[in-house]
Amino acid sequence: MAVVGLAIVVAGLLAAALAPVIAGYDPYQFSDENYQPPGTPGHALGTDNFGRDVLSRVIWGTRVAFLVGVVSAGLSALIGIIMGAIPGYYGGYMDDLISRFIDVFLMIPVFFLLILATAIFGSNIVFVMLAIGLTTWPTNARIMRSQVLTLKQRPYVLASIAAGASVPRVLARHIIPNGVYPVIANTALQMGSAIMIEAGLSFLGLGDPNVVSWGQMVQIGQRHLSVGWWMASFPGIALLILVAAFNLVGDGVNYAMNPRLQRRDRA
Amino acid sequence: MRRYMLRRLLQMIPVVLSVIVINFVLIQLAPGDVSVYLAGQEAGPEYIAAIRHEYGLDKPMIQQFWAYFSKVCQGDMGMSFVYGRPVIQVIAQRIPATVLLILFGIGVAAIIGTLIGAYSAKRLGSPTDTAISLLGITAYSIPVFWLGLMLILAFSVTLHWLPSSGIRSVVLEGGFAVRASDLIRHLLLPATTLGLVYVGEYIRLSRASVAEVMGEDFVTTSRAIGYDENTIFIKHALRNALLPVVTIAGLQLGFVLAGATLTETVFAWPGMGRLMFDSILARDYPLLMGSYLIMSVTVVLANLLTDIVYAYLDPRVTLG
Numbered sequence: 001m002a003v004v005g006l007a008i009v010v011a012g013l014l015a016a017a018l019a020p021v022i023a024g025y026d027p028y029q030f031s032d033e034n035y036q037p038p039g040t041p042g043h044a045l046g047t048d049n050f051g052r053d054v055l056s057r058v059i060w061g062t063r064v065a066f067l068v069g070v071v072s073a074g075l076s077a078l079i080g081i082i083m084g085a086i087p088g089y090y091g092g093y094m095d096d097l098i099s100r101f102i103d104v105f106l107m108i109p110v111f112f113l114l115i116l117a118t119a120i121f122g123s124n125i126v127f128v129m130l131a132i133g134l135t136t137w138p139t140n141a142r143i144m145r146s147q148v149l150t151l152k153q154r155p156y157v158l159a160s161i162a163a164g165a166s167v168p169r170v171l172a173r174h175i176i177p178n179g180v181y182p183v184i185a186n187t188a189l190q191m192g193s194a195i196m197i198e199a200g201l202s203f204l205g206l207g208d209p210n211v212v213s214w215g216q217m218v219q220i221g222q223r224h225l226s227v228g229w230w231m232a233s234f235p236g237i238a239l240l241i242l243v244a245a246f247n248l249v250g251d252g253v254n255y256a257m258n259p260r261l262q263r264r265d266r267a
Numbered sequence: 268m269r270r271y272m273l274r275r276l277l278q279m280i281p282v283v284l285s286v287i288v289i290n291f292v293l294i295q296l297a298p299g300d301v302s303v304y305l306a307g308q309e310a311g312p313e314y315i316a317a318i319r320h321e322y323g324l325d326k327p328m329i330q331q332f333w334a335y336f337s338k339v340c341q342g343d344m345g346m347s348f349v350y351g352r353p354v355i356q357v358i359a360q361r362i363p364a365t366v367l368l369i370l371f372g373i374g375v376a377a378i379i380g381t382l383i384g385a386y387s388a389k390r391l392g393s394p395t396d397t398a399i400s401l402l403g404i405t406a407y408s409i410p411v412f413w414l415g416l417m418l419i420l421a422f423s424v425t426l427h428w429l430p431s432s433g434i435r436s437v438v439l440e441g442g443f444a445v446r447a448s449d450l451i452r453h454l455l456l457p458a459t460t461l462g463l464v465y466v467g468e469y470i471r472l473s474r475a476s477v478a479e480v481m482g483e484d485f486v487t488t489s490r491a492i493g494y495d496e497n498t499i500f501i502k503h504a505l506r507n508a509l510l511p512v513v514t515i516a517g518l519q520l521g522f523v524l525a526g527a528t529l530t531e532t533v534f535a536w537p538g539m540g541r542l543m544f545d546s547i548l549a550r551d552y553p554l555l556m557g558s559y560l561i562m563s564v565t566v567v568l569a570n571l572l573t574d575i576v577y578a579y580l581d582p583r584v585t586l587g
Contacts (some may be wrong), residue, residue: 199410
């Protein structure tokens, strides 16, 4: 199933990269042919209230979805690895302090914090992506830290330290590369959830008006539900498929790395 | 037990404090005049002057924080300028609708999801199991607001069976039975929306949990003794697997409230989430920040309560 997920992600990535080529219309182009139902010649998924082609907008929306997923989850992974690996390696009161901070942060509901932040600072897409990344890293840090705690006792790491390797070298060469897989699995899951969070914010009217995002398309479609069901339906389906794909990939990576799960399923 | 509870209560303090600090910092960093966020955009000059004095906005930052902090601790979160009433009162009025939605939606989802997950775990690796897992992941990946719209499209716009918004009909006459059935008719779509999305989560959890218990030594022993497979399943596996399922319901209240907020927005359900959406639209900052505070503190409290219940239910948890 993870392979199916990966295939969908790759297909989505292609659609995002080739959006100008495969989308038949400019996603912002108004036309007189508004509210055309799906199946209308030239508009496979119909047109919206301004006569914009829904299929082209869904394809262009892939770009924003991937941008949000990659930037937010990437930032979260980067900060998480650093904030997990370094304190975990050194230990001491710095580690205690950061662990406490992470514990506290994990209890605070992120979605509402993001609502408040975007309502106050504006809904620029760059800000939204950074904000998601800056609020979701603690899970990664916790995962990374527990990896570091076990890895730093391994003979090859101890040997490397005994041989006089510097701390950055030990971390970068031995510990992080060997302990990063659970973070990668979590990052795949976080890509899906970042896309979902952005869509949720957009649906609440906190999306960036200058980009084509699926969440916003659903929000606009809501107002035209009785005259154009397709306006809200298709971007939502796209959202569902891509998020499910990321979840499948994340689960797959987790499964591949966790012999306990595999043994359980063979039993 | 009492010492454990006390310790957990004390651990809550830094969390609640952080939430208040985040609120304060966000206001301070926000573009424009701080008084706008405390008093609301449409406040008159006199009210702004009063607010500036009340919060000590001309004083140093530490004193400002103290003024804000002591007010919040007294439950004073300012006035909502849309409603013209204290924020805390406006929010309190909206709590029952949200509680009703969550209890109904998540409650049903938890029961159904747990049973499906357990069933799936009993047939681990079979095509049925694979299908159920895939279904669970799909359900979990549904954008909740989109699902709400699709249900409205099917049951309200097309079939005209159920109302698409609100909590009661505008014109309604009759006794308790009429009112109750009207409420249920309004509740059905939003609760289904919220429940369907989270049922996937419960399927995953319960499947993993039951599968793990079924691999434990005591289950193997029971089999060797010759107990009936169904007895083992119900008496041992299911009972032990329920624990994490119960726990997660509390730990995930943050996600559930986020889902409820989006669901309430779709269905104009008069709960805290819809209130938050309305306060975003109206730029009613005092109300928005008050909602954030209340939601966060609720989630923290739920975490605490879950931990205590868990410790109470699971004798293996050592209370330090």
